[in-house]
Amino acid sequence: MLLFIVFCPIVAAILIMAGAPARKTALLASGSTFVMTLLAFALFERWQGGFHHVSSFTISADWRLNFAVGLDGLSLIMVLLAVIVTLAAVWFTGEIDKYENAFYACLLLISGGAIGAFASLDLFFFYAFHELALIPTFLLIGIWGSGNRSAAAWKITIYLALGSFVLLIGLILLYQSVPVASRSFDIRALQAAAVAGQIGPEAQRHIYLLLLIGFGVLVSLFPFHTWAPEAYASAPAPAAMLHAGVLKKFGLYGLLRLAIPLLPDGARHWTGLLMVLLLGNIIYIGLATIGQKRLDWMLGYSSVMHMGYIFLGIASANILGVTGAATLIFAHGLSIALLFGLAGEIRKRTGTLVFDELGGLAKVMPFAGLAFGLGAFAAVGLPGFANFAAEVMVFFGAFQNGWEMERFHIFQIATVLGLWGVVISAVYMLRAYRKVFMGTLPERFRGWNNLVDLRLSLHVPVTLLVGALLWFGFFPQSFVRIVAPAFRTYFSANAQP
Amino acid sequence: MIPPPSLEIAVLVLGMVILMLEAFAERIDKRILAFATIGALIAVLIGTWFLAPSPAQEQATGFWSFYTADPLSIFFKRFALLTTILVLIMMIDYAPVVLASIPSTKKQTGLGEFFAIPIFTCAGLMYLVSAIDFIFIFVSLELVTISFYVLVSFTRHNPATLEAGVKYLVLSALSTAFLVYGITWIFGVTGQTNLQRITAALANPEIERGPALFGMVLVLVALGFKIAAVPFQIWVPDVYQGAPTPVTAYLSVGSKAAGFVVLLRVLRPFLMLPQMERLIVLIALLTLLYGNLAALPQSNLKRLLAYSSIAHAGYLLIGVACFDGPAVTFYLVAYLLMTLLSFAVLVIVAQQTGEEISDFDGLAKRSPFLAFAMLIAMASLAGVPLTAGFFGKFFIFYAAIAQRQTALVVVGVITVACGFYYYLKVVRAMYWQPAAKVDNISVNVLSRLAMSALIVAIVWLGIYPAPILEALRR
Numbered sequence: 001m002l003l004f005i006v007f008c009p010i011v012a013a014i015l016i017m018a019g020a021p022a023r024k025t026a027l028l029a030s031g032s033t034f035v036m037t038l039l040a041f042a043l044f045e046r047w048q049g050g051f052h053h054v055s056s057f058t059i060s061a062d063w064r065l066n067f068a069v070g071l072d073g074l075s076l077i078m079v080l081l082a083v084i085v086t087l088a089a090v091w092f093t094g095e096i097d098k099y100e101n102a103f104y105a106c107l108l109l110i111s112g113g114a115i116g117a118f119a120s121l122d123l124f125f126f127y128a129f130h131e132l133a134l135i136p137t138f139l140l141i142g143i144w145g146s147g148n149r150s151a152a153a154w155k156i157t158i159y160l161a162l163g164s165f166v167l168l169i170g171l172i173l174l175y176q177s178v179p180v181a182s183r184s185f186d187i188r189a190l191q192a193a194a195v196a197g198q199i200g201p202e203a204q205r206h207i208y209l210l211l212l213i214g215f216g217v218l219v220s221l222f223p224f225h226t227w228a229p230e231a232y233a234s235a236p237a238p239a240a241m242l243h244a245g246v247l248k249k250f251g252l253y254g255l256l257r258l259a260i261p262l263l264p265d266g267a268r269h270w271t272g273l274l275m276v277l278l279l280g281n282i283i284y285i286g287l288a289t290i291g292q293k294r295l296d297w298m299l300g301y302s303s304v305m306h307m308g309y310i311f312l313g314i315a316s317a318n319i320l321g322v323t324g325a326a327t328l329i330f331a332h333g334l335s336i337a338l339l340f341g342l343a344g345e346i347r348k349r350t351g352t353l354v355f356d357e358l359g360g361l362a363k364v365m366p367f368a369g370l371a372f373g374l375g376a377f378a379a380v381g382l383p384g385f386a387n388f389a390a391e392v393m394v395f396f397g398a399f400q401n402g403w404e405m406e407r408f409h410i411f412q413i414a415t416v417l418g419l420w421g422v423v424i425s426a427v428y429m430l431r432a433y434r435k436v437f438m439g440t441l442p443e444r445f446r447g448w449n450n451l452v453d454l455r456l457s458l459h460v461p462v463t464l465l466v467g468a469l470l471w472f473g474f475f476p477q478s479f480v481r482i483v484a485p486a487f488r489t490y491f492s493a494n495a496q497p
Numbered sequence: 498m499i500p501p502p503s504l505e506i507a508v509l510v511l512g513m514v515i516l517m518l519e520a521f522a523e524r525i526d527k528r529i530l531a532f533a534t535i536g537a538l539i540a541v542l543i544g545t546w547f548l549a550p551s552p553a554q555e556q557a558t559g560f561w562s563f564y565t566a567d568p569l570s571i572f573f574k575r576f577a578l579l580t581t582i583l584v585l586i587m588m589i590d591y592a593p594v595v596l597a598s599i600p601s602t603k604k605q606t607g608l609g610e611f612f613a614i615p616i617f618t619c620a621g622l623m624y625l626v627s628a629i630d631f632i633f634i635f636v637s638l639e640l641v642t643i644s645f646y647v648l649v650s651f652t653r654h655n656p657a658t659l660e661a662g663v664k665y666l667v668l669s670a671l672s673t674a675f676l677v678y679g680i681t682w683i684f685g686v687t688g689q690t691n692l693q694r695i696t697a698a699l700a701n702p703e704i705e706r707g708p709a710l711f712g713m714v715l716v717l718v719a720l721g722f723k724i725a726a727v728p729f730q731i732w733v734p735d736v737y738q739g740a741p742t743p744v745t746a747y748l749s750v751g752s753k754a755a756g757f758v759v760l761l762r763v764l765r766p767f768l769m770l771p772q773m774e775r776l777i778v779l780i781a782l783l784t785l786l787y788g789n790l791a792a793l794p795q796s797n798l799k800r801l802l803a804y805s806s807i808a809h810a811g812y813l814l815i816g817v818a819c820f821d822g823p824a825v826t827f828y829l830v831a832y833l834l835m836t837l838l839s840f841a842v843l844v845i846v847a848q849q850t851g852e853e854i855s856d857f858d859g860l861a862k863r864s865p866f867l868a869f870a871m872l873i874a875m876a877s878l879a880g881v882p883l884t885a886g887f888f889g890k891f892f893i894f895y896a897a898i899a900q901r902q903t904a905l906v907v908v909g910v911i912t913v914a915c916g917f918y919y920y921l922k923v924v925r926a927m928y929w930q931p932a933a934k935v936d937n938i939s940v941n942v943l944s945r946l947a948m949s950a951l952i953v954a955i956v957w958l959g960i961y962p963a964p965i966l967e968a969l970r971r
Contacts, residue, residue, distance in 0.1 A: 059961055059962075059963060060963050060966060062966065099861070099928075128883050128887070131882040131883070131887075132881075132883055134881060135872070135924075138924070139924070139928060139929075150929075153925075154918065157917055157921060158914055158917050161913065161914050161917040162910070162911075162913075165880075165910045165913050165914065168891070169894065169898065169906060169910060172895050172898045173898055176895075176899055
């Protein structure tokens with residue numbers, strides 16, 4: 001079943017390149033992977049620890065290199081995120097003026113790469129699947145992008161290539177840090193080695209720093225973030241949905257999957273650095289977001305900013321914070337995909353995303369206005385949406401950390417400052433909503449007959465995204481119950497969520 | 498079972514037969530000669546799987562003290578044969594350019610030699626990878642080099658080609674002189690030319706190491722010229738750009754691979770000297786930086802590939818500095834596949850529009866197949882995972898990290914990022930620049946087959962590298 005979920009998008013992409021009808025095949029592939037993943041989600045036996053649906057093929061016995069996939073709670077929800085956003089992105093894709101087949105193939109390759117990376121139990125394929133998405137991203141932005149697409153495409157590709165090679169060095173070091181007899185690319189074997197204390201504290205520090213920089217570039221951690229807003233502003237809407245919603249989360253998933261269980265000493269050593277950088281994400285980028293004059297740039301910056309909360313959850317290193325981080329990855333992925341999708345629809349109708357040229361769109365596009373409002377509320381973290389539950393867990397988890405001293409510690413300071421970020425995001429999100437949807441329709445739009453609401457078929461992906469956000473907002477327990485066991489083994493000493 | 502040297506003899510005989518046919522059978526279509534050669538070389542390639550084992554190197558005497566058929570050499574004999582076959586396929590596509598540049602009253606003048614000379618180069622390469630004696634290394638290297646003199650300047654009515662030919666001739670002769678001089682120094686110190694015996698002689702603590710080291714440095718100069726390592730790379734861009742494209746491909750794959758095999762062999766006796774390792778690390782660093790940085794502003798694809806070939810020599814030298822033979826070999830295999838694929842596309846496109854990167858504008862519309870082939874080649878050269886090029890870099894970096902060569906790793910990572918820029922420049926031209934011409938480009942069946950095979954091999958080895966690793970271990 002898992003093999004089907006991993007390879008269905010890739011096979012569909014190849015079929016589309018070979019000439020299969022593009023949109024139908026893509027919808028069929030993403031729809032069927034969605035159904036299969038829901039099935040896996042429903043049947044998930046959370047009370048059994050470890051990985052499920054494992055299948056493994058030997059690639060090189062000498063190197064202990066296998067192609068191995070499997071799901072635990074964490075990877076299951078990441079795959080679920082990927083398939084939901086893929087389905088929505090494919091659905092949101094409108095008419096493509098050139099190379100239609102290649103467009104859908106690229107989308108599905110990104111999706112397949114992300115799903116493969118989340119499901120991989122092997123370091124090598126974990127890395128390779130993510131890189132599979134690199135060239136399609138380059139092509140999507142370069143061929144079908146808007147604005148200064150060429151520069152944006154170069155920037156994202158070179159940034160990500162550099163980041164991933166730093167990451168590769170870190171992964172090779174990780175592989176070599178284990179004694180020769182137990183060297184393996186298998187994540188489970190590495191975890192066993194880490195539990196046995198075979199990864200020395202000094203090696204952990206080096207590796208953690210390399211992984212933090214490598215993954216950090218991929219996730220747009222503060223000083224390495226400049227590729228993100230530009231790329232998302234230039235990318236066609238479905239590509240931005242997939243990249244900001246899913247692919248970017250690979251770096252965070254990697255930190256949760258590798259850094260937390262394998263390198264606890266390294267994580268502790270670099271906590272101070274990570275705190276400073278993530279506050280850069282929350283405060284500095286947050287303020288930069290307020291200053292944006294275009295909707296797409298603002299959304300790009302806001303997605304960089306929200307990474308800061310997820311890093312805070314990861315840095316808190318207790319089960320509450322880490323579970324919150326995982327939940328926030330999921331919630332943010334859905335909400336940013338929704339917002340980018342709607343921004344793309346607005347651009348298609350008005351031809352501009354500059355705030356000062358827009359206004360009053362809620363009158364002509366009431367459904368889009370409602371959906372955008374819900375997405376913006378979710379992104380701000382209003383109660384009732386999954387983001388709220390996640391942010392609460394992150395803040396509580398982070399505040400709890402190091403509290404036994406009964407005085408303010410770096411975690412408490414960071415949490416307090418981070419809370420101000422919620423205010424900042426409320427400022428820019430609500431301001432954007434007012435500028436785009438409220439007020440009066442600008443004079444020049446009068447009489448434009450293409451200024452109509454979303455077609456009825458587009459209500460489906462919107463409902464899907466909003467529904468998932470609301471479901472996990474009202475019933476976060478259905479989510480936490482699946483994710484938390486994946487972490488429980490590493491934080492057995494900590495409190496239960 | 499076939500005794501090992503008979504393969505080389507078969508290839509030499511084949512070359513002479515083709516030359517005779519070229520001279521006396523004037524009526525036939527000369528391309529038949531190329532097809533016949535390809536068929537015969539495939540037969541020889543199959544023959545490499547049925548070789549009789551050769552005596553062990555330690556107690557070898559007579560002919561076997563010059564020549565070995567160890568697994569490494571057999572592997573690279575296949576490598577040389579495969580390269581030659583693919584280059585010949587490219588040459589068939591290139592034939593119109595050769596004919597146009599040689600004015601003559603007779604039909605197809607000169608085409609026969611164009612197909613025949615690579616056979617001799619191939620024989621030279623096959624001898625070279627088997628050579629375990631400095632004299633034999635020298636002789637077979639000359640066989641390769643002299644046949645390249647002819648090939649590089651084959652379309653000699655083109656001034657750029659003539660310039661390339663002269664440059665290659667002069668600098669190559671100079672490097673040969675360095676090689677001989679280096680060999681005499683080593684011989685003077687150790688009294689031996691056989692590599693095995695030199696190792697034994699150098700292990701003797703009474704021997705003077707300084708002069709031997711000096712001799713080795715001179716040999717390194719000559720080999721540095723062959724593999725295009727900085728600071729012996731000056732000839733590369735001009736010669737690569739001026740030479741006929743299939744010859745450039747041959748030069749950048751065959752000549753380089755042979756150079757690395759010889760380098761691995763001759764360095765072995767000198768490994769106990771720490772100065773040697775430091776020297777190679779330095780050369781590797783310079784080569785990486787020069788090749789990658791100089792490639793950034795290039796606008797001519799052939800010249801770009803020349804600089805890229807210098808850059809890849811840098812990655813290979815990382816492997817040499819860590820003395821990881823399998824990593825170097827795997828990288829060379831990946832390099833063969835992706836370089837030949839990109840040159841194969843270049844040969845076809847260059848005849849339609851030109852060799853500039855801007856001549857590739859809109860190739861995706863004109864020929865989706867060629868554009869896709871080039872996309873795979875460029876992705877692999879840049880080192881995108883799930884292509885052979887990535888595994889090559891992976892093994893090289895793995896070796897460097899295991900040996901804690903921090904400088905090499907840091908510079909290597911930075912230069913990889915440079916590589917993404919200049920390789921993807923070609924992808925950008927093909928996919929999102931508007932096309933200058935709109936006609937379709939036709940590709941003949943044989944080339945299409947060869948390119949498809951290369952694409953499949955690149956992706957296959959990028960997912961499942963075990964076959965090559967297995968072949969190397971035996």
